[in-house]
Amino acid sequence: MIPAKFDYERAGSVDEALTMLAQHGDSAKILAGGHSLIPAMKLRLNQPGVLIDIGRIKELRYIKDGGDHVAIGAGATHDDILNSDHFGGGLEMWTEAAGMIGDPQVRHKGTLGGSIAHADPAADWPAVLLASDATIVVKGSGGQREIASSDFFTGFYMTDLQDGELILEIRVPKPPAGSKSSYQKFMQPASRFAIVGCAAVITMDGGSCSRARVGMTGVADGPYRATNVEDALTGKSLDEGAVESACADAAEGQSVMSDHFASEGYREHLARVYAKRAVMAAS
């Protein structure tokens, strides 16, 4: 399979990429690792006129401690995240999720920024970003802005990213002391995309849960925070029975997807099961 024709430009810096984006308007697409975009272009689902390659921009590839948060450059690969030692203290799910994406070769090339810009409804990172209350820093001709992950993912392959904007960084607040996290997924065996995935961050205070964040992916046409599950967990001592009942409506209010991998009813079931597994592993 060969993509439709396009022009290729390589940007050496963020500013250069933004200038190229402004110049080409909506005919341009950003190429980072290419592991979401190139498959879509081979299927001709995407036919950009120009590709702007940001894969060599070193200033976008980093993971660093920002004090109260971990800052991840948009160009950090899944493998960079997997091998980073910045994800302790309640952020363990970042390492766990990174190791479950695709396979070693996909992890070597695919980037965090590319994955969230693509916003595949079965991708792993959106659930992790939502459960982390992460902020996405983007820059366009109008300047730089910060988007809460709950506002960033707007639907089926849809984000709040505007024409001419580039993702620079993902900021992950460090969760309160006493937090643990986990990412659990039921994966499609060939592609390893999530049929259902759940990221949970649980904070315990004494014997009860003082704070819960539960992000779901794969279930509906976009990722979401299961706030009903979070509310039902808060204030409880998290024995198995309490977690099971709190996770019973993990797919409530969502337009649940149905495809040849899993029917609507089966996905609802998996949402309950994987929410419970993630919360149990994080508590």
Place this chain on the structure above:
Amino acid sequence: MSVRIQVTINGQSREAEVEPRTLLVDFLREHLQLTGTHVGCDTSSCGACNILIDGQSAKSCTMLAAQVDGSEIITVEGLAQNGNLHPIQEGFKEEHGLQCGFCTPGMMMTAVDLLNHNPDPSESEIRHALEGNFCRCTGYHNIVRSVQYAAKKIRESKKEAVA
């Protein structure tokens, strides 16, 4: 539009003009006649097209030739040195790690990447490292043994070199 690229492939510098949409695997197979790298699923699942780019295994069906400008690439053709099989090639031969052989080049490139970073992998580590390579003949059992054979051989040759 065409893009001028320079790559070092199996130790040899090559320059070419390519269309931007030229996939890396097609550049290797069609432009350079390095047909040892195979196209299997063409969707970055099966790993038949795996090669090493700057020492890291990658799926050449999901990259553009333009992206590897300036890189160092090793394909299966670059494994044997001076007519001697690479230990991983020897392992696949000795342990019957292939039947039809279609997945074998990709399997070997992934295994080389693993052994470069982990010279003494456990069986579980080998199986996890091969998760992006599909074989429809062997059931993987002999492939794992082939990688173990190569790991042992490389470790022993390093010991000899030190002694």
